[in-house]
Amino acid sequence: MKKILFSLLVGVSLWGYGDGAIYWTPHGCDDGKATASKHGGHGKGESAMFALMNSEANASAYLILPDLSEQNLTFKRNTLMLPKPSMGGYYAIVAEGNTTNGVYSAIRYLSLQGRPAKVSPTLLTAISKSALEIIPDPLHREHDRYTASKSYHFLLHFQGKPLINTTVTFETHDTPAQTYTTDQTGAFSITLPNDFKNVKVGRSENKPSEFLLSTQHRDGERLYKSTLTMPYSLNPNDYWQSQTYGAGAIFIGFIGGLLVYRRTKKGAKNG
Amino acid sequence: MDKLLTLTALRRVVQLTAFVFFVYGAMIFTTFYTGDKLTQNLPALSCAYDQSGGDFCALIPLQHQMDHRVSTLFTQNAGAMEALMGTLITIGTVALLILILNKAFCGWLCPLGFFQETITMIGTKLGLTQLTSLSRETITKIRPIKWFIFLFLVLIFPLLTGIGFLGHEWGNPYCSICPSRIMTTAMTGDMSQVYISQANGGYFALSLIADLLFGLMIALALFVRQPFCRICPILPMQTLFKKIGLLRLVKNGSSSCESCGNCVKACPMDIYEIQDQAENRNITHSDCTLCGRCVEFCPHDGVMSFKYGPLTLYSSSKEGFKKRTKIDKWWKG
Numbered sequence: 138m139k140k141i142l143f144s145l146l147v148g149v150s151l152w153g154y155g156d157g158a159i160y161w162t163p164h165g166c167d168d169g170k171a172t173a174s175k176h177g178g179h180g181k182g183e184s185a186m187f188a189l190m191n192s193e194a195n196a197s198a199y200l201i202l203p204d205l206s207e208q209n210l211t212f213k214r215n216t217l218m219l220p221k222p223s224m225g226g227y228y229a230i231v232a233e234g235n236t237t238n239g240v241y242s243a244i245r246y247l248s249l250q251g252r253p254a255k256v257s258p259t260l261l262t263a264i265s266k267s268a269l270e271i272i273p274d275p276l277h278r279e280h281d282r283y284t285a286s287k288s289y290h291f292l293l294h295f296q297g298k299p300l301i302n303t304t305v306t307f308e309t310h311d312t313p314a315q316t317y318t319t320d321q322t323g324a325f326s327i328t329l330p331n332d333f334k335n336v337k338v339g340r341s342e343n344k345p346s347e348f349l350l351s352t353q354h355r356d357g358e359r360l361y362k363s364t365l366t367m368p369y370s371l372n373p374n375d376y377w378q379s380q381t382y383g384a385g386a387i388f389i390g391f392i393g394g395l396l397v398y399r400r401t402k403k404g405a406k407n408g
Numbered sequence: 409m410d411k412l413l414t415l416t417a418l419r420r421v422v423q424l425t426a427f428v429f430f431v432y433g434a435m436i437f438t439t440f441y442t443g444d445k446l447t448q449n450l451p452a453l454s455c456a457y458d459q460s461g462g463d464f465c466a467l468i469p470l471q472h473q474m475d476h477r478v479s480t481l482f483t484q485n486a487g488a489m490e491a492l493m494g495t496l497i498t499i500g501t502v503a504l505l506i507l508i509l510n511k512a513f514c515g516w517l518c519p520l521g522f523f524q525e526t527i528t529m530i531g532t533k534l535g536l537t538q539l540t541s542l543s544r545e546t547i548t549k550i551r552p553i554k555w556f557i558f559l560f561l562v563l564i565f566p567l568l569t570g571i572g573f574l575g576h577e578w579g580n581p582y583c584s585i586c587p588s589r590i591m592t593t594a595m596t597g598d599m600s601q602v603y604i605s606q607a608n609g610g611y612f613a614l615s616l617i618a619d620l621l622f623g624l625m626i627a628l629a630l631f632v633r634q635p636f637c638r639i640c641p642i643l644p645m646q647t648l649f650k651k652i653g654l655l656r657l658v659k660n661g662s663s664s665c666e667s668c669g670n671c672v673k674a675c676p677m678d679i680y681e682i683q684d685q686a687e688n689r690n691i692t693h694s695d696c697t698l699c700g701r702c703v704e705f706c707p708h709d710g711v712m713s714f715k716y717g718p719l720t721l722y723s724s725s726k727e728g729f730k731k732r733t734k735i736d737k738w739w740k741g
Contacts, residue, residue, distance in 0.1 A: 226443065258441045278459060279442040287600075339607050341576070373607070374600055378615070382604035386619030387590075393620070394627020401631070402537050 157191055158351050159232055160364035161245040164188045164216050178222040178249040181341075185219045189232050189243060196234035196241070201261060203227055203254035225251030227258045227276060231266045242267030242363045246276055269361040270294050271305065271350050274324065282345070283369035285331040292323050295354055295361070299323025305352045309369075333371040345370045414732055415700045415722060419515065423522040430454035430519045431592050433462020449501040451646050452518035453588035460596045465588075467641060469498050471566040471580040479570020503649045510653025511646050514637065515697030520588040521637055524629040525676075531630030532740060539632050542678045550638050551695065557582065558641035577610035584614035587622045587636055633676035637697065647694040654717045657696060657703070659686040665711045670729075674705035704732045 163169070169186030173179035189196060189212070198210040198217060203226025210217045210230070222228070227248050234241040244266055258279075262272050272292040277283050293300045300323050308314040311332040317325040329348060336343055345368040353362045374380055431454070434440040439462045442448060446463040456464035473494045480486035505513065514521055532538060542550070561582040569578045583589055593601045604619065605611035621636075628635035637643075650656075659665070659682070671682045677695045682702055684691075692698065698714070706712040706724030713723040 253443060255443070257438070257444050259438055259444065275440050278440060281459075372600075373605070374603055377606045378603040379606070380599065380603050383602040383615065383619050386604055386616055387602065387623035390620035390623025390625075391627045392623075394624045394630070397628065398536070398631050401539050 158353070158362040158364050159189055159191050159193070159196060159234055159241045159243040160349055160351065161187050161230055161232065161243050161366050162190055162347060163368070169218065172218055176219075176221040178225065178251045182344075186216055187219070187230060187245070188216045190215070192232070193234045193236060193241070196232050198230065198232040201229040201231065201264070201266065203258070203261065204256050205260060205264065222249040222251050224254045225249060226254045226256070226279070227261050229261060229266060233267060238358055239360045239362065240268055242269065242361075244270065244363070244365050246273065246367065248279055265294070265297050267363055268296055269300070269352065269354050269363040271352060271363060271365040273365070273367075283329060283348070283367055284372045285329045285333065285369060286372045286375055288326050288328045290324060290326050291350065291365075293319045293325070293352060294323060295356070300354060303352060303354060305350055307348065307350055309348045310346055329369050331372060331375045336371060336376050338377045340370065340373060343371050412735070414728075414735060415704050416732075419699065422516050423525070426517040427519045427522045429462040430517070431458060431462075431595050432460050434460045437462060439463070447501055447505065449498050449505070450513065450517075451502050451505055451642055452513040453520040453586065453640065453642060454518070455583075455586065455588045455592040457583070457589045457601055458592035458596060459598065461592060465642070466498055466502050466645065467562055467582055467586075468580065470495065470562055470645075471582060473498065474563055474566035475570040475579040477570075479567055482571050502645060503652065506646055506649040507652050507654060510650060510655040510698060511643075511692060511696055512655055512698040513646070514640075514642065515699035518637075518642075518697075520591060520640075521634060521697065523591055524625065524634050524636060527626060527629035528631075528633055534630070536631045541673060542632070544680055547638075547678050547680065553639040554641055554643050557639060558644040561585070562641050562645075575608065575610050577608065577614060581614055582641060584611075585618045585621060587618070587625050590618065590622045634697075638677060638695070643694060650692055650694070651690075653692065655698060655721075656690045656715055657692045657698060658688065658713050658715045659691045659711060660688040660713070661685055661708075661711050665708060668707065670705045670707060671702035671712060674701040676701065704728060 163184045164186040165184050166186060169184030170182065173183050173185035176185055179185060189198065192215045196212070198212065200208045200210055200219065202208060203224050208220065210219070219230070227246055230245045230247070232243040258276060262274070262276060270293070272294060274290045274292045283289065291305075293303055293305060299319070301319055301321050303319045305317045305319065305325055306314050307317060307327050309330060309332060311334065312330045317327060319325045333343060333346065347366055348369055349364060349366045351362070351364040353360060355361070439445055440459070448464060449466040449469060450463045451466055453465050454461055454463055456468045477491050477494050481488070481491040509516075565574060565578040565581050568574045569576065577584070590601050593599070602619065603615055605615040625636045665685065667683050667685070669683050672678065672680055675682060676699060677697060679693045679695050681693055682691060700714060700722065703712040703714060703722055703724050707726060707729040709725050710723050714721040
């Protein structure tokens with residue numbers, strides 16, 4: 138029991154956020170990691186278990202596979218274990234819940250390795266997963282990751298159409314909530330914060346953090362709430378990579394080339 | 409207009425189009441995701457680090473396969489099919505592409521090749537003295553470097569990394585020093601690839617080499633033709649399949665070729681072997697980029713030609729030589 142509680146506290150990186158909306162967060166317990174390792178396809182140290190935070194009892198979840206087929210998922214309390222990935226590419230975990238006057242949804246994408254599905258991830262993000270949906274435009278590319286200090290674009294759709302002038306809240310474990318407003322095309326951009334603590338040298342030495350985007354929209358009597366959570370990694374250029382030194386080295390290389398030019402020109406003159 | 413219509417002019421149009429597609433393709437077409445790329449195995453230096461690219465080169469999957477798949481033959485006793493399938497698919501795709509266009513991927517499509525040629529044009533226009541040809545001695549010394557880079561940086565070091573003999577930084581060491589990574593990303597406004605890493609000695613060395621090499625390449629390209637192409641590991645990879653390429657450089661010098669050496673002077677890769685006597689023979693050399701300059705600058709009718717399968721696409725001629733020489737003089741002022 139102690140172990141479970143400890144795992145919940147340590148493993149769940151976004152805890153108590155989302156202003157009451159449901160959202161996904163990875164569950165870093167040993168079981169989740171062991172299953173991910175056994176399944177294959179997950180990155181090193183990743184978990185196959187996810188927790189749906191703020192969930193209501195009637196929430197249901199399903200997985201959209203890279204070939205766009207769907208697979209129902211079963212909760213054990215508020216957590217679920219992903220099945221062994223049958224193909225490589227982007228997966229979407231979708232949760233939906235209803236109350237008398239509310240519709241809640243939570244979406245998360247993950248990229249797993251395996252035999253390619255030969256279906257464009259563009260189609261996975263394009264298909265409607267919930268009435269109110271925050272859509273990465275685009276998702277980070279395969280083998281890439283969301284990275285701090287870089288900007289990313291998202292779209293907000295309601296019933297498949299862009300939702301304009303609507304507030305979206307962005308928050309991370311270490312950055313207080315910030316709000317963004319969608320433009321006339323339902324788009325908005327965020328720059329992921331460099332808010333990592335106790336950074337060690339080397340990318341693999343630092344665990345990714347989580348960001349949460351949440352929004353709500355009232356349509357008649359019904360209040361729709363939706364979230365998107367994704368991991369993001371620190372940017373080495375903020376820490377152990379120096380761009381100034383890099384530019385300096387290019388300049389030195391360039392000067393070296395010009396010295397070669399001077400030498401060859403002199404050689405040519407001397408016959 | 410006809411006066412300007414030469415093989416080189418056509419090549420520049422193709423190069424520019426290819427540059428736009430390979431560097432900015434995802435902005436124009438739906439090719440952002442890896443799964444949407446044209447081949448993911450291009451035998452030309454179009455970089456995977458460029459988030460806006462239309463396709464990327466075969467060297468990055470090759471290095472990753474060596475590191476993560478082929479190495480499992482030694483570390484996990486994986487089956488041969490499981491360990492080698494990815495590499496076989498990459499090599500098979502490259503072979504198919506070489507069959508279609510042979511080494512023209514370098515001379516006609518490579519973004520880094522075009523970049524270097526553009527800098528050379530700038531150097532010419534700036535009035536810098538051009539080093540028209542490198543000596544045979546220098547060329548003999550330079551030629552093995554590309555094989556060393558291909559064998560060690562593309563194949564052996566990544567494999568040793570996967571087995572556990574080397575650190576993670578050697579998993580894709582060629583990409584870590586490739587000038588195309590810096591050039592293509594910078595061309596899209598992304599300067600994140602210009603850096604010196606202080607993560608450890610290996611990362612530091614590789615990032616330092618990359619930046620120095622990039623600066624050196626730009627300066628050299630101002631007065632030497634295609635400096636990086638001479639050590640590019642794409643050439644050895646293409647060489648493995650050049651015999652099956654339908655497009656080829658053929659020389660039929662039995663009657664008219666006087667070994668004037670114009671072809672060698674025209675060759676941006678300084679391939680001295682082109683001027684050797686040959687009778688209706690495929691002379692596509694390992695270093696050849698099939699740019700066609702040797703055909704343009706050959707003053708003899710039908711001695712040098714571009715052939716595609718049984719078809720002759722373009723042949724040398726007195727008229728063509730005169731026209732090309734005139735344009736060259738005009739361009740160089």
